[in-house]
Amino acid sequence: MKAAQKLQQLEEAIRLAGAKAQQLRQQGLSVDVKGKSDFVTQSDLAVETDLKHLLSQLFPEDGFLGEEGGMTEGVSGIWVIDPIDGTTNYKQGMDYWCISVAYVVENTIELGYIYAPDRNEFFMARKGQGSWLNGKLLQIQNEPEGQSIIGVGHSNRKPLQSYLNLLTLLDEKGIDHRRFGAGALMLAHVSSGLVHGYYESHLNSWDALAGLLLIEEAGGAVCNFLANDGLTKGNTAWASTQHLWPVLADSTF
Incomplete structure (x- = not known):
C-alpha cells in the first residue's frame, strides 16, 4: 500500500x-x-x-x-x-x-x-x-498592535506561583489570555488565528507535538520542545505569531 x-x-x-x-x-x-x-x-x-x-x-x-x-x-x-x-x-x-x-x-x-x-x-x-x-x-498573520490574545495552561507538575507569575507578566505587557483546558487544541487554534500564542510551563509530548507542527508549518514561531528528552519527559511549550514570539521566548515559569 x-x-x-x-x-x-x-x-x-x-x-x-x-x-x-x-x-x-x-x-x-x-x-x-x-x-x-x-x-x-x-x-x-x-x-x-x-x-x-x-x-x-x-x-x-x-x-x-x-x-x-x-x-x-x-x-x-x-x-x-x-x-x-x-x-x-x-x-x-x-x-x-x-x-x-x-x-x-x-x-x-x-x-x-x-x-x-x-x-x-x-x-x-x-x-x-x-x-x-x-x-x-493556514497562514498565520501577526495580530493588530495591542490586540494580542494568548492561550495559557497550568500544569499541576509546576507550582501554582509559576502560573500566577505568567499571568502577572501578561497583564503588565497588556496581553489578554484565555484558558480553555485543552492544550493541544489551543495550539491548533494558534495555527488558525483564533488565538495568537500558547504558553504552558510543562506540557507532555502527546499534547504538544501535533499542534507545534501545525503552527510552524503555518508560519508561526515554536520552541524546541523535543530538546532535553521532551518526547518522554515533556517540556515547556511556547508558540506564537512571529510578532509575539520575543515576549516569552526566553521565559521560564
Whole structure:
C-alpha cells in the first residue's frame, strides 16, 4: 500500500475515533481519577487502543507513545497520541476537546493531526508542506498592535506561583489570555488565528507535538520542545505569531 493511502486510512480512523468518543459519551461515561484534575474515561482507552491497532498494521516498524498506554519501541519513527485532550471538558459535554496524533522521526515532527469532533475541525500538518484546517491552507498573520490574545495552561507538575507569575507578566505587557483546558487544541487554534500564542510551563509530548507542527508549518514561531528528552519527559511549550514570539521566548515559569 502506498504511503498516501496509509495516511488516508489514518485520517479516516481518527474521524471514526472521534465519532466513537461522541457515541460513548452519549451512552454514559465511567470516569476514573488519575490525579488532581486528571481523569480517564473508557473513551480515552478505546480511542488509543483503536488507533494503536491501526498504526501497528499500517506501520509495523514504528513505535508508539500514548498517554494511557505508555511507550512501545520501534525501529523507525514513533507515533505520539493523546486519545482525548481536554477530558474534563469532554466528560462535561463541552465542545473544547480533541484527538491529537503526531509522528516523530529522529527528533523531528513529521506529521500532525488534531481533530475536534464537536467543533467539526480537522487540522493536519506535514513537515515542509504546510498546515490545513478542513482542507484550507493556514497562514498565520501577526495580530493588530495591542490586540494580542494568548492561550495559557497550568500544569499541576509546576507550582501554582509559576502560573500566577505568567499571568502577572501578561497583564503588565497588556496581553489578554484565555484558558480553555485543552492544550493541544489551543495550539491548533494558534495555527488558525483564533488565538495568537500558547504558553504552558510543562506540557507532555502527546499534547504538544501535533499542534507545534501545525503552527510552524503555518508560519508561526515554536520552541524546541523535543530538546532535553521532551518526547518522554515533556517540556515547556511556547508558540506564537512571529510578532509575539520575543515576549516569552526566553521565559521560564
